Amino acid sequence: MKKAKGKLGFIKKLFHHSDSAKLARKFIHQHHKELKEKQSPTFVTDTDTVKLKDIVFKTKKNFQLGYEVFGWYPYWEKDYYKYLNYNLLSTIAYFSYEVDPKTGNAITTHDWDTTPIVDSIKAYPDKKILLTVSNFGEKNNRKFLKNTTAVNQLVENLIQLLEKRKGNGVCIDFEGVAKSQKEEYTSFLLTLSNKLKKANKDYLVYITLPSVNWSEALDFNSINQTVDKFVIMGYDYYGKTSSVAGPVSPLNSDKTWEPYNLTTSVDYYLENKIPNNKLLLALPTYGSLWETKTQSLQSKVKNYIGSRTFSYIKKNIEGNEQIYIEPISKSAYSSFSIKGDKNQFRQCWFENDSSFVYKTKLIKDKKLAGLGIWALGYDKGYDDIWNVISSEMAVESENSDEKEQDSVKNAGSIFSKIVNTLGLKDPNSKINTVEEKLVSITDYKNVLLYTMSFALFFACVGFVWAMFSPNTRAGFFNNTSLKGYYIGLMLLLAIVIFRILDAIDDFIVMLIIGFLLGVLAFYIANGIVERKKKELP
The missing domain is CATH 1.20.58 (Methane Monooxygenase Hydroxylase; Chain G, domain 1)
Structure with a gap:
């Protein structure tokens, strides 16, 4: 633990003025909520124009996840529950119960009592539905955590809400807890866990972790046994306050990017004795768009244009501009000039199916519990990310044995050539069906x-x-x-x-x-x- 704290302190000392330090004071979940409610042009989802697929992304009949796949379902994604393949999800956290820090009561629960997503996922006995509990900023957290009455009231409310909808637990999303509140925060988590599990021994407690633990407000030794799963919010390493355009969720940094990235975040929490089988790494299904001074990497920012969901990027940027994978961060980006004005430049950084593979490999290499997603619905109409999840997060993934996969694919290819040569290729033919089955066989x-x-x-x-x-x-x-x-x-x-x-x-x-x-x-x-x-x- 001392080693991890010392490393973080050393980096802080070197980069106390850095973009990452500024981003520590901005909470992306709250940021997206506020922009969505204000219908701000800096957060574009393109939900009105994108055409949802008529058929939900399908998995194989005997498909089984080998890792936990956790996704936040924002309240504003009203009917997206109709288009989810629940086989590809283990846990959904409905966002959110907003805490009134004065009383512990809900400012709003955003239709938790009636949202169809709860009924949809409860139709699958092996899936879990959690209620996200959000409180943002040092001021709000200080006010709430020092108020024992408010803490007890919140816990009682949560027990009632979980009982009403047959929920499986809560995800605590308290961002901006100060170091001075470490004891109060620990006490709150202990009280919450003890009372929830007394009401129902199967209730679960998840908590979010900042990508960089700037405040050091977490008492890892005390909460390790109390918390069932920890979710690293692995995004916004570059964002609104950045002075240069860069990767939202970088795998590595080297000397090119800020010294914080997914790998250092995961290593920090593992070094602080959080078991890898209790640690989830959440990735973004949104990107950031900047107006930049040049088209080159690490270009200075002229203006932060805003967040863009994957569906918006897929339709409006990837469909018109060249997409690259930056070799160090393993993040997708596009750098282009505005049509009609060659001196006006844009850079968009995001995660796509290619970059997601690198990030899921980190999860597997570090033997983490699984993957998190902020947020479900940001990619509506496209199945790129779900393709990666279905292949990389499955039991005995199709890519787990490349030699076997290649040999089977080659067999399928040879079979296909024979069929075509004989003129037997027919959509309704039995031979074509056998061919498809042959190609689909990928494990021993x-x-x-x-x-x-x-x-x-x-x-x-x-x-x-x-x-x-x-x-x-x-x-x-x-x-x-x-x-x-x-x-x-x-x-x-x-x-x-x-x-x-x-x-x-x-x-x-x-x-x-x-x-x-x-x-x-x-x-x-x-x-x-x-x-x-x-x-x-």
């Missing part, structure tokens, strides 16, 4: 399942066909050993197939194997006894 379990299923199927077909012959029937049914070998082989194949499909568990498998071994032992023992009898005078 599926390969084993398909192989054994084919073997079992053709063995059964061959057996039935052979039984049409009287000689074969007589030979088969009069030979006890042959019958035993055949039935045993078929049972073995069936057991493996059913186990891969999770139709039976390991206990049932052991019972069946034990039974078969018992039958085999009886058969062998009986044969030995019969031979001994024949040898007697």
Whole structure:
């Protein structure tokens, strides 16, 4: 812990005047809320013009997440719940219960009592719905945390709201807690957790973590056992107060960018003994747009134009301008001049599907609990990010074994060429369906399942066909050993197939194997006894 604090202090000393220090006083969740309510031109979502897809992004039938995927659902995304593929989400945090710091009561809960997103995700027993609890700024947090009555009132309100909607817990989003409030903040989290879990032992407590812990207001040792999951807000490393345009969510910095990035943020919290299996890294589905002095990287800013959602960037910038991946930060950007004015420049920095892959690799390399998203709905109408989640956050991801994937794809490609050469390519043909299935097989379990299923199927077909012959029937049914070998082989194949499909568990498998071994032992023992009898005078 001392090492981590010392490193942060050293960086602070060097960059006390930096963009990052200024950004520490700006809270992106509050910022987006205020701009959205004011319908400010500095926060453009393009929700009126983007056409939502008629079909929700689909996953494979047996798709299963290997990591937690956590997403904030802002209250202003009214009907986006209709377009979510819930298979790609583990946890949704509804944003938000806004705390009145004087009383602990809600300034507003933004329709928590009625929002359909709760009912939608509760239809999936393995998914969780949380209520985000927000309080922003040192003044508001100081006022609330020192007021025991307000703290108790908030906790009682939350228990009632969770009970009413059958929620799974809360996500505490208190940003701007001062170092002087460390003890009060710790006491609040302990009180909240104890009372929630007393009301329902399964209630969960998540809290947000700043990308850079400037205030050092977190007592990690005290809250580690109290908090179920920690969510790093891995965005706005560059933003409204930046003097140069740069990556909103950089993977690394080197000497090019400010010394704060996703890697240093994750390492800092791991060094402070937060277990990696309790740590989530949240990434942005929005970007920042600047008017810059030049088109070059690290250009000085003339004016901050505003935040732009992924859907806006996809439609209005990516569709018209060249997109690059900056090699150090691994973030997407576009640098361009305004049409009709070659001396007026723009830079937009954001995350797309290519940059997301690098960030999800960090999550996997550090063995974190999973991925967070601010915010659901910012990418409506586009499935780029969901494609990455479906491939990178899955159990045995399609990219987990490149050699196997390449060999299967090559097999699919060869098969496709043969089909095309024979002129059999038809959208309705069975051969085309087989081709698609072949290309979709990417892991050894599926390969084993398909192989054994084919073997079992053709063995059964061959057996039935052979039984049409009287000689074969007589030979088969009069030979006890042959019958035993055949039935045993078929049972073995069936057991493996059913186990891969999770139709039976390991206990049932052991019972069946034990039974078969018992039958085999009886058969062998009986044969030995019969031979001994024949040898007697």
